[in-house]
Amino acid sequence: MLVLLPPSEGKASSGRGAPLKPESLSLPGLAEAREAVLTELVELCSGDEDKAREVLGLSEGLRGEVVKNAELRTAGARPAGEIYTGVLYDALGLASLDPAAKRRAARSLLVFSGLWGAVRVTDRIPSYRCSMGVKLPGLGALGAHWRTPMASVLPEAAGDGLVLDLRSAAYAAAWKPKGEVAGRTATVRVLHAPTRKVVSHFNKATKGRIVRSLLSAGAVPGSPAELVKALRDLGYVVEAAAPAKAGQTWSLDVLVDEVH
Numbered sequence: 001m002l003v004l005l006p007p008s009e010g011k012a013s014s015g016r017g018a019p020l021k022p023e024s025l026s027l028p029g030l031a032e033a034r035e036a037v038l039t040e041l042v043e044l045c046s047g048d049e050d051k052a053r054e055v056l057g058l059s060e061g062l063r064g065e066v067v068k069n070a071e072l073r074t075a076g077a078r079p080a081g082e083i084y085t086g087v088l089y090d091a092l093g094l095a096s097l098d099p100a101a102k103r104r105a106a107r108s109l110l111v112f113s114g115l116w117g118a119v120r121v122t123d124r125i126p127s128y129r130c131s132m133g134v135k136l137p138g139l140g141a142l143g144a145h146w147r148t149p150m151a152s153v154l155p156e157a158a159g160d161g162l163v164l165d166l167r168s169a170a171y172a173a174a175w176k177p178k179g180e181v182a183g184r185t186a187t188v189r190v191l192h193a194p195t196r197k198v199v200s201h202f203n204k205a206t207k208g209r210i211v212r213s214l215l216s217a218g219a220v221p222g223s224p225a226e227l228v229k230a231l232r233d234l235g236y237v238v239e240a241a242a243p244a245k246a247g248q249t250w251s252l253d254v255l256v257d258e259v260h
Contacts, residue, residue: 001220002158003211004118005111006168008086014068014126017076024124029153030117033146037115038072040138041130045069056134065129072126080111081121087201088166091208094121101215109211110157112171114142117150118157132170143173150175162186162221165249166207177249185249186224186240193237193255206256210236224250 022034045052045066052066053059068075081094094105106122114132119125135141154175163177163185177185190206192199213219213234221227228240237255 001108001162001164001214001222003109003164003214004167004171005088005109005211006166006171007111007113008084008089009131010085011083011127011129012078012085014075014083015078017078017124019074020072020077020124020126025116026120026123027118027153027157029156030146030149033149034116036139037130037136037142037145040136041069041115041128042072044136055136056129057131058129062129068126069128069130072128075126077124077126079121080119080123080125081105081109083125083127084111087204088208091205092212093208097212097215100218101212104215104218108215112167112174117146117174118154132174143170146174155181160184162223162227164188164211164227166211179247182247182249183243184223186227186252187249188252188254190254190256193257196255202256202258206254210254224252228252 022031022038025031025034044055049063049066052069053063056065056069058065094102097105106120109121110118111121112118112132114134115128115130116125130142132142132146139145158177158181161184163181165172165177165185165187188207188210189198190203191197192202210231213236214230217230217234219230219234221230224240224242228238231238231254239253239255241251243250
């Protein structure tokens with residue numbers, strides 16, 4: 001099973017670890033595209049601070065993020081699972097998983113990123129600020145920048161198993177499963193059952209809990225249909241829609257009564 005996650009807007013500090021080693025990151029097929037983004041981002045943030053804030057969509061109060069980006073090559077690096085914070089990652093609680101569940105997380109979780117493309121939670125990265133919606137002056141829109149390398153790298157990463165897609169729309173645009181991979185991909189929405197509306201906070205929290213539940217239970221569904229059964233066995237209320245035609249993904253709605 002491969003689980004696709006969005007990153008978090010907020011991130012933990014880099015700390016004092018050894019600096020980034022780009023060659024050590026997973027998915028080496030993304031290395032050239034990563035280097036292109038990293039080089040331009042560092043250059044942008046080492047120059048005119050106001051221009052950098054405008055490009056990155058940062059407020060006056062987030063000037064420190066520009067400085068942080070300028071120092072990406074020398075800043076300390078930590079496992080991505082420690083860098084990403086926020087509602088989804090708080091609910092996922094990687095640090096408190098048992099050892100077996102942590103090993104499963106290392107194998108199955110893939111976090112999408114405007115800067116790195118996608119990384120494993122064990123990949124060591126510095127803290128940064130660069131969303132997938134950014135349009136860099138030289139490279140252009142990052143979503144478009146990542147599509148070509150992702151198209152060759154991600155199907156291999158997916159292997160022949162289930163793909164559980166929990167990404168937000170901006171990150172989903174960087175890679176859309178096609179062909180037979182799409183047929184074994186399940187995209188998930190979390191809906192407030194009484195209103196059937198998506199509410200951002202509990203949508204993220206529930207997705208984090210879903211991943212934690214699967215990892216903790218040692219569930220290894222091999223298909224979207226098996227995923228539906230596994231989630232129902234874990235106590236989730238799930239409505240599923242199989243693809244209407246070849247090349248489309250499964251759609252799963254997880255219904256939650258309480259907003260928390």
